[in-house]
Amino acid sequence: MSPHSIVLSVFIVFLSFGLCFGFYIEDKYNETNYKYYTGTRRLMKQQHEHFGIMRRTHRSQGRVNVDDYGAIANDGRDDTKAFEKAWNEACSRGYILVVPEKFVYHLKPITFSGPCQPNTAFKVYGTIKAWPHISAYEKDRRLWIMFDNVSNLVVDGGGIINGNGRKWWQNSCKVNNSLPCKDAPSAVTFSQCNNLKVVNLNFKDAQQMHVRFQRCSNVTASNLVVTAPGNSPNTDGIHVSETQTMVISNSVIGTGDDCISIVSGSNNIQVIDVTCGPGHGISIGSLGAGNSEAEVSDVVVNRATLKGTTNGVRIKTWQGGYGYAKNIKFMNIVMRNVTNPIIIDQNYCDQKEPCQQQDSAVQLSNVVYQNIRGTSASEVAIKFECSKTVRCREIYLQDVILTPEEGGDTGTIAACENVVYANSGKLHPQCSFS
Helix, strand or coil: CCHHHHHHHHHHHHHHHHHHHHHHHHHHHHHHHHHHHHHHHHHHHHHHHHHHHHHHHCCCCCEEEHHHHCCCCCCCCECHHHHHHHHHHHHHHCCEEEECCCCEEEECCEEEECCCCCCCEEEECCEEEECCCHHHHCCCCCEEEEEECCCCCEEECCCEEECCCHHHHHCCCCCCCCCCCCCCCEEEEEECCEEEEEEEEEEECCCCCCEEEECCEEEEEEEEEEECCCCCCCCCCEEEECCEEEEEEEEEEECCCCCEEECCCEEEEEEEEEEECCCCCEEEEEECHHHCEEEEEEEEEEEEEEECCCCCEEEEECCCCEEEEEEEEEEEEEEEEECCCEEEECCCCCCCCCCCCCCCCCEEEEEEEEEEEEEECCCEEEEEECCCCCCEEEEEEEEEEEEECCCCCCCCEEEEECEEEEEEEEEECCECCC
């Protein structure tokens, strides 16, 4: 065999081996790729089936329109039964109860009770107005609308809840001293509601308090507008009682009483970006009435503006009470023509008869006033009237400047009794002790 034939034979052998090995590699690659492809398709199929089930269980949420249950708007008739039926349907199925916009519905006292299925919601697009006849409230004069024991509830919609309170105000002992003092309803009460959101609503002209939160936890109250005449009695804007972990934010409140009141049993409460006026200001209390125990702690009021109110930031307690109010911070607050911009009143007495002197008092401690500026409508811009027997302690003031309202004849002063305080930064006026 010639040398050329030998070389050619060797070349053919190597070429054949390479082709066979290449086909082997390609077969292995295709086999592996096929296994990967079929496995992926199997996985994708399983995922599609799974998410298909998810889509079926998370279909668009059902809606319950009160009109479909017999509510007839704008006719002045009672729609309470229709709302009860609509709520029972929404609550039992986790649906959204809808109050249509541009319509007015009239309700007698009503309780929306839980527990409910998850995702239950209450959307007020229109107006809910209180039944005008006081006789309808005799079973419990303290309630008009109540949400009781409903978790994960959202109440919103941009509509109006109107307490129709003028007749109640006219029959108040605070307006007519000859009349006996009787209870009047809170417009809306949330009781034992956890993980609650109340947002984007308008409350007006409550019979007494506008919105009351009692024994609730994890609450958001935001973008609320609360309005009543400045002379309407006891019409607190937002009242917080025995409630833990709550944020009140981005709201405008003007009423005839406290814009916000926080009372015993409440802790971890934040008030942020609130405008207040008219009204009695933002208050801790009253606490200790009837020789009772008070417990309030961890309250922050941040970025508030108060306009023309009778008080600014206030802590008020009755003589004879006991317990504590501690870890309270008022910061970044603007006062505009406020009569008592900063006030602690431990001789609070909201009754016809004079209150008797008593030794026991709620202990106030670790209260901070930081970056509070503006104008006072009265000479006394800072008033610490603390208990003779249980002095206020750990009171801190930092960068507090309160000057007379423009045109005032005198400067501002601080009146301080039985208080231990420290200050840093700028402070005007300053306490003087005799």
